[in-house]
Amino acid sequence: MLDAFEILTTSGIVLWRRSYAPVPSSVVNSLVGDVFIEDRRPKDAQGQQQTSYKKDKYTLKWTSAKDLGVVFVAVYQSLLHLSWVDNLLTAVKALFTKDYGIELKKAHVTKLNTQPFDATFDALVRKLDTGSTRRQSEADSEGPIELTPPSSAASASEEAVDEPPPPPIPAPQFKKPAVSRKEQFEGTSTDATPVPTPDTSRPSTPASHILTAKSGPGKASRRSRKAQHTLTSAPASSGDESSAGRNKKTATKAKRRWDADGFAVEGEDEVLDYSAAADSQQEQGEREVDVEDVNASQMGSRTGKGQFVLKDLDDEVDAILASSKQQVKPDSTEGDAGLLGSATSRLTGLFRNVVGGKTLTKQDLIQPLQQMQNHLLEKNVAREAAARLCASVEADLLNQRTANFTSIDSTIRESMSKALTRILTPTSSLDLLRDVTTTISPPNPRPYVISIVGVNGVGKSTNLSKIAYFLLQNQFRVLVVAGDTFRSGAVEQLRVHVRNLSELSRREDVGKIELFEKGYGKDAATVARDAVTYATNTAGTEGNGMLFDVVLIDTAGRRHNDTRLMSSLTKFGQLANPDKIFMVGEALVGTDSVAQARNFAKEFVDTKGKLRNNGVGMDGFIISKCDTVGDMVGTLVSMVHATGIPVVFLGVGQHYGDLRGLNVGWAVDKLMK
Amino acid sequence: MATSSPWLTWAFSPTISAILVTLVISLLLPVLVHSYLYRKATAQALPAFLLIGPSGAGKTSLLTLFANGTPSPTHTSQETQTATCQLPSSALASTDRYRSVNDHTHDQPQLLLIDTPGHGKLRHHALASLTPATALKGLIFVVDSAAVSSAAGLTETAEYLHDVLLVLQKKHTQSRTSKGSQGIAVLVAVNKQDLFTSLPVGLVRQRLEEEVARVRLTRSKGLLVDSGVGLTDDGEADDESNWLGQYGSKEFKFGHMEEYGVEIEVVGGNVKGEGEEKGRVDGWWGWIGENL
Numbered sequence: 035m036l037d038a039f040e041i042l043t044t045s046g047i048v049l050w051r052r053s054y055a056p057v058p059s060s061v062v063n064s065l066v067g068d069v070f071i072e073d074r075r076p077k078d079a080q081g082q083q084q085t086s087y088k089k090d091k092y093t094l095k096w097t098s099a100k101d102l103g104v105v106f107v108a109v110y111q112s113l114l115h116l117s118w119v120d121n122l123l124t125a126v127k128a129l130f131t132k133d134y135g136i137e138l139k140k141a142h143v144t145k146l147n148t149q150p151f152d153a154t155f156d157a158l159v160r161k162l163d164t165g166s167t168r169r170q171s172e173a174d175s176e177g178p179i180e181l182t183p184p185s186s187a188a189s190a191s192e193e194a195v196d197e198p199p200p201p202p203i204p205a206p207q208f209k210k211p212a213v214s215r216k217e218q219f220e221g222t223s224t225d226a227t228p229v230p231t232p233d234t235s236r237p238s239t240p241a242s243h244i245l246t247a248k249s250g251p252g253k254a255s256r257r258s259r260k261a262q263h264t265l266t267s268a269p270a271s272s273g274d275e276s277s278a279g280r281n282k283k284t285a286t287k288a289k290r291r292w293d294a295d296g297f298a299v300e301g302e303d304e305v306l307d308y309s310a311a312a313d314s315q316q317e318q319g320e321r322e323v324d325v326e327d328v329n330a331s332q333m334g335s336r337t338g339k340g341q342f343v344l345k346d347l348d349d350e351v352d353a354i355l356a357s358s359k360q361q362v363k364p365d366s367t368e369g370d371a372g373l374l375g376s377a378t379s380r381l382t383g384l385f386r387n388v389v390g391g392k393t394l395t396k397q398d399l400i401q402p403l404q405q406m407q408n409h410l411l412e413k414n415v416a417r418e419a420a421a422r423l424c425a426s427v428e429a430d431l432l433n434q435r436t437a438n439f440t441s442i443d444s445t446i447r448e449s450m451s452k453a454l455t456r457i458l459t460p461t462s463s464l465d466l467l468r469d470v471t472t473t474i475s476p477p478n479p480r481p482y483v484i485s486i487v488g489v490n491g492v493g494k495s496t497n498l499s500k501i502a503y504f505l506l507q508n509q510f511r512v513l514v515v516a517g518d519t520f521r522s523g524a525v526e527q528l529r530v531h532v533r534n535l536s537e538l539s540r541r542e543d544v545g546k547i548e549l550f551e552k553g554y555g556k557d558a559a560t561v562a563r564d565a566v567t568y569a570t571n572t573a574g575t576e577g578n579g580m581l582f583d584v585v586l587i588d589t590a591g592r593r594h595n596d597t598r599l600m601s602s603l604t605k606f607g608q609l610a611n612p613d614k615i616f617m618v619g620e621a622l623v624g625t626d627s628v629a630q631a632r633n634f635a636k637e638f639v640d641t642k643g644k645l646r647n648n649g650v651g652m653d654g655f656i657i658s659k660c661d662t663v664g665d666m667v668g669t670l671v672s673m674v675h676a677t678g679i680p681v682v683f684l685g686v687g688q689h690y691g692d693l694r695g696l697n698v699g700w701a702v703d704k705l706m707k
Numbered sequence: 708m709a710t711s712s713p714w715l716t717w718a719f720s721p722t723i724s725a726i727l728v729t730l731v732i733s734l735l736l737p738v739l740v741h742s743y744l745y746r747k748a749t750a751q752a753l754p755a756f757l758l759i760g761p762s763g764a765g766k767t768s769l770l771t772l773f774a775n776g777t778p779s780p781t782h783t784s785q786e787t788q789t790a791t792c793q794l795p796s797s798a799l800a801s802t803d804r805y806r807s808v809n810d811h812t813h814d815q816p817q818l819l820l821i822d823t824p825g826h827g828k829l830r831h832h833a834l835a836s837l838t839p840a841t842a843l844k845g846l847i848f849v850v851d852s853a854a855v856s857s858a859a860g861l862t863e864t865a866e867y868l869h870d871v872l873l874v875l876q877k878k879h880t881q882s883r884t885s886k887g888s889q890g891i892a893v894l895v896a897v898n899k900q901d902l903f904t905s906l907p908v909g910l911v912r913q914r915l916e917e918e919v920a921r922v923r924l925t926r927s928k929g930l931l932v933d934s935g936v937g938l939t940d941d942g943e944a945d946d947e948s949n950w951l952g953q954y955g956s957k958e959f960k961f962g963h964m965e966e967y968g969v970e971i972e973v974v975g976g977n978v979k980g981e982g983e984e985k986g987r988v989d990g991w992w993g994w995i996g997e998n999l
Contacts, residue, residue, distance in 0.1 A: 045788030045822060046767040048780040059782065063763075066783040071826050103786060142819075144774045144790045461827040463866065467925040472858075508928050698831075 036116065037092065037109045039155070041130060041148070044070075044103040049134075050148040052155060057092065057109050065094050065107065072461065072678060073426065085120075088112055097123040099131050101433050102138045106130070118162045121355055125158055128354040161351060392436050394445075399428050402446050413705050415668030416625045419675040426453050451702050457671060458698045460680030464654060466614075467508055473613065474510075474583045481569040483585045485517070485562070485610060486656070487603065488618035489630055490591035493658035493685060495524070497618050498588050499531040501683070503690035505584050506535060506545035513582040515565040516551040517558040517606075518590040525551050528588060535690070548582070559602070562587045562610035587612065594633035603637040607646065614653040615646075616682065619673050621663045628676040631655070635677045654682035661686045665704045670696070753791065753819040754999055759833050759871060760849035761863050762825035765898040768978045769849060770822040772986060778978050784824040787832055793817050798992035800999040816999055818844070830867065837874050845892040845998045846871070847991070852897045852905040852975070855914060865918035868895075869926070872919075872964060873951050879967040880948065890968020892998045895961075896991055901977040908975035912961070920959035923951050 038053040040062060065087050087094045093112045098105040106127050108119045131138075133154075134146055392398070403424045410420040427449045436445045473482045484501065488494045495518075502512050514532050518524035532549040539545050550565040569582035587610060592599035607615065617634050619627055635651030645651045655673050663669075670681050681696045718725055758766040762783060771779040774790035794800055794815040803816075823833035837843070848868060854860030875891055897911045906914070927950055952963035961971035974990040 040782075042782050043788070044785040046781045046784030046824075047771060047788070048782065051780065059780075063783045066785065067826060070785055071783070071824075071828050142774075142790045144771050144788065145779060455831060456828055459828045459831065462863065463827070465866075465922075465925055467928055468862070468921070471925070 035110070035114070036119070036122075036159070037111060038107075039109070039122075039126070040107045041126070042105050042107065043138075044098075044105065047144055049104070049146050050130075050151050050155075052152070058090075061089050061092050061094065061109060062107055064089050065096065066105075069096075070105070071456070073457070095119050095123060097127050099127055099135075100429065102131060102135055104130070104138065122158060122162050125162065125351045125354050126155065129154055129158070129350070158351065392442070394431050394434055394436065394442065396428075396432060398442055399431060399446070402442050403428055405443075406446055406450060410668065410671075410705070412666070413668040414621075414624055414663065414666040414672075415705070416628045416672035416676075418625075418628055419668075419672045422675065423450065423453055423457075423671075447706060451706050454671065454702045454705055455698055457674055458681070458696070458701055460682075464680070464682050466682075469613070470505070470510060470584060474580065479580060481513070481566060481580055481582050481585050482614075483566055483587065483610060483612040484614045484616065485587035485589060485606075485612040486616050486618060487589050487634055487652075488591060489594055489620075492591070492618045492620045492623075494591060494618050495527055495531065495588055497616075497656050497658055497683070497685055497693070498586055499528075499535060500685065500690055500693040502531075502535055502547060502586055503538070504693060505586075506539045506547060507542075509545050510583040511545055511581070512547045513565060513569045513585045514547065514549050515562055515585060515587040516549065517562055517587045519552070519554050519556045519558055519561065520590040522554075524588075524590070525554065538690070558589060559606040559609040562606060566610060594630045600633060600637050603634070604639060607638045608641060615651075616654050616656050617652050617679075618656045618658055618685075619669060621657050621660045621667060621669045623669060625672075627669045627672045631673040631676045631679070635679065650677065650679055652677075652679050654680055656683040656685060657681055658685035660684045661692075665707055667701055667704050670701055671705065753817055754844040755819040755821055756844055756995060756998075757833070757836060757846045758820060758822045758849060759846060759867075760825055760896075761851070761854075761860075761867050762827075763854070764825060764849040764851040764864075765978050766822050766825060766849045769847075769896070769898070769988075769991075770820050772978050772988065773820055778986065783826060784822065785826075785829065786824065787836070788822040790820050790822070791817055792820055794996055794999070795992055797989055798996035800996045818995065818999065825867075830870075834870070834874055837871070837878070843891060845894060845995070846875075847894045847896050849896045849898050850911060850915070851899050852908075852911050853899050853902045855911055856904060856906050861914055861918050862922075865915055865922050868915060869919050869922045869951060872969065873949070875969050876951060876964070876967045877948060879969070890970070892994075893964075893969055893971045894991065894994045895971060895973040897973060897975040899977055899979075900975045900987070901980060908973055911975075912973045916959050916961060919951070920957070923959060 035054060037055045038051065038057040040048055040052075041050040042048045042062070046066075069087055085095060085097075087096070091112055092109050094107055094109050096105055096107045106123050108123055110116050110119065130151065133151065134148070137143060137146055406427070407420045407424045410423065411417060415423075427446060430449050430453070431445065434445075436442060470482045473480060486494050486498050486501075498514065502514060505512050514528055516525040516528050518528075528551070529549055532547055535547050539547060550561075550568060552561045552564070565587065566585055569585050570580055589603075589606065590599075592603075594600065615638060617631065619630060623630070636645070638646050638651045640646050655670075657667075657670055657673070660667065673679070674681060684694045684696055686692045686694050758770060760766055767781040767784050767788065768778045770788060770790055771777070771781070773792045794817075796815060800816050821836065823836065824830075825833075837846075848871065850864055851860065855864055872893075875893070879890065895912070895915070897908050899905050900908070952959050953966070956963070961973070964971055972994060974994055976986070976988045976990050978986045978988065980986050
């Protein structure tokens with residue numbers, strides 16, 4: 035069963051929602067954050083982007099109407115396998131945009147009266163819920179007692195029962211007669227029915243039976259027979275389950291009645307509706323039901339009460355679903371409408387291009403986007419990243435209108451620089467000094483550990499010494515650890531750096547720096563751990579009892595596709611447990627940057643096999659040699675795009691001071707130039 | 708061509724009718740253009756207030772509450788949202804200061820609220836809408852008073868507040884005309900006062916001031932200034948302009964910002980009440996009224 039369905043705008047306002055069980059708001063929030071804003075959607079085995087998102091125990095599926103800025107989200111438990119949700123999303127999207135599209139297009143809309151949509155949604159769920167809602171774990175034990183899809187059966191019987199399909203009435207109008215009929219029945223019934231609160235579930239079932247008898251004699255009796263049949267034929271063990279099923283039905287009824295009471299006050303209608311829904315949620319939360327039973331009884335009661343599954347709605351939904359399936363195919367059929375036609379359309383197209391106000395179609399976008407992609411490739415953006423950026427721009431602009439006096443090209447440029455800004459802007463800015471200060475200050479001071487990884491020859495040691503210089507300037511005591519125990523001369527290289535830096539710091543009277551080394555051939559992870567202990571525990575010295583504030587660990591360069599070398603990084607990450615892991619990437623490298631970033635990021639898992647830093651792996655990139663590439667700073671984009679890890683520093687020169695933070699605006703300017 | 712040539716001939720001919728038509732057109736056209744432009748300009752002259760603040764502080768909820776009277780359920784925003792709202796009768800606009808309380812002939816003034824996304828990646832939307840000379844009357848910085856009690860939440864809020872205030876300060880100091888340096892009023896709306904874990908307004912103010920001072924310090928020391936690879940000649944001059952408030956001062960008080968035309972007020976309230984209770988936002992309305 036669906037847990038919740040929400041319709042929200044891109045500005046975050048929930049226009050309409052229906053929840054069947056309490057779903058924490060953070061679930062949808064994290065969908066918005068991860069998928070829409072950070073564009074970090076999970077990929078399946080084929081590398082295709084999935085259209086579902088898993089969070090905690092929920093699975094979320096969504097679709098969006100870009101031009102209206104509306105997102106449709108369906109939430110259900112991951113244990114269930116609901117194949118009909120896609121159809122539901124498509125149908126809801128089509129119906130909702132049809133009903134409210136015009137209102138949504140107005141400016142300053144923050145609220146819609148979406149109450150009439152309740153009825154439509156109910157009808158939709160009833161039609162599309164194909165009953166495949168069984169728990170996957172129970173599936174094999176229960177065997178194939180799959181319910182026949184109720185959509186056909188239900189709609190058939192409904193056509194017979196409701197002679198003329200009632201018009202699309204707002205819910206209260208419909209509900210009132212139903213309730214009054216039931217009250218009538220309660221007064222005259224021999225059962226002496228008490229008011230059906232959710233607790234007293236028993237009497238309500240006969241009520242619905244008699245109700246069905248009233249509304250349509252022949253058909254309904256068949257339906258009641260069927261309902262009874264399902265009840266009696268259910269195995270004995272499922273007795274309580276079926277009562278639970280009825281229980282649920284009562285809940286919906288109680289809600290109806292309540293709704294009708296509140297009908298008198300226009301403004302309170304909605305509020306009442308929500309709390310009623312919450313009531314029924316609680317009911318449902320407790321139940322563990324055999325789904326077949328629920329479905330059968332629901333169908334019985336629903337159709338029996340003369341529900342309003344409208345025939346035209348039915349047809350409409352079918353049409354929507356059919357067209358959504360067909361849409362995939364006939365994209366390339368148009369095109370050659372004759373020479374003259376194409377000439378005039380091109381002329382008006384040109385005119386529109388200048389004046390603006392043109393609605394962008396896929397064909398308009400293909401060529402400029404191709405140009406844009408080539409432009410990005412020239413800027414050294416990896417093909418994969420460029421293609422994905424262009425795809426996101428296309429999705430952003432498709433069926434949009436260009437503004438007045440803007441050409442397609444400039445619209446695309448604008449959208450692209452927006453996309454680039456979004457990719458490059460970090461979610462939370464890194465303030466290294468602040469982090470260090472809080473870590474080394476009481477109550478529990480410990481040295482701040484930074485380690486640097488990367489491919490051979492990208493400038494790990496150089497950037498390490500640049501960071502060391504920066505930290506020294508801020509009066510920190512720095513311990514440099516020679517973690518490269520492999521390459522000849524690596525330790526000596528660091529020693530030279532440390533000698534230079536200590537000379538500099540002595541002259542400027544800032545900080546202090548030392549080298550920690552164990553020679554060659556040792557295990558880098560152990561050396562790193564020893565260094566951290568050394569920095570921590572030489573107690574009794576002045577200050578906060580630590581010898582050093584910051585530990586900077588250099589590592590051996592390794593090829594990212596060499597699994598033997600890469601796997602030792604995992605151990606390193608766990609033993610040394612650095613606060614920050616930075617990866618150095620060259621600005622010079624091209625397409626390979628994506629693979630480098632990915633392979634390094636995935637090595638840093640903690641002992642539970644989870645990627646550190648909230649499943650990202652590393653904390654930041656240092657892009658070195660930026661001064662050598664001029665405008666071609668595409669590597670920034672490729673690496674961030676591949677992993678979602680922000681760029682924290684840029685190496686921009688040969689001196690110790692040539693380390694910079696990233697200015698997103700500057701980078702985007704260079705890329706778009 | 709054949710059909711248009713008589714018309715052209717007539718238009719250039721010295722007949723009375725042609726002259727009359729030309730006269731009418733030449734006289735009416737400026738009037739029409741003026742009325743069109745005039746109408747367009749007046750339509751947008753609503754005083755605007757910008758809602759800004761970290762994600763989850765309650766900006767969109769506040770927007771819906773002000774616009775509709777009841778807060779809608781909301782999720783993380785991805786885009787800006789505007790809404791017009793009317794000042795409630797409980798709040799008094801500064802323009803109506805001398806009007807009698809019993810004078811009901813006058814409508815309460817309308818205003819435009821602009822909601823911005825607070826997610827870290829999307830803050831440039833908000834900062835971008837600050838820089839141009841929009842008719843901003845004020846800025847409402849929404850703070851989640853429950854989140855500020857944790858170190859991480861406090862840091863995030865203070866960093867954002869620091870950035871916003873710095874933009875305002877730069878806008879003030881760098882503007883050449885007197886129009887840009889008019890200054891702007893900032894309301895720190897301490898939201899979610901109804902929560903059990905929330906901090907009282909005075910404490911929030913104090914903590915924010917301390918934290919902004921700390922952010923300012925590390926920012927100035929960080930000085931890994933934004934890259935302009937090889938183009939950073941003006942490093943020294945930037946020092947002062949990137950320092951929020953009085954340069955070199957140890958403490959930061961919101962009052963320091965008045966020098967730059969930024970008047971900051973801290974007012975508590977809550978958008979959502981418990982159960983049936985309504986939110987308490989009168990203080991915020993009052994501030995808006997004062998700054999209209």
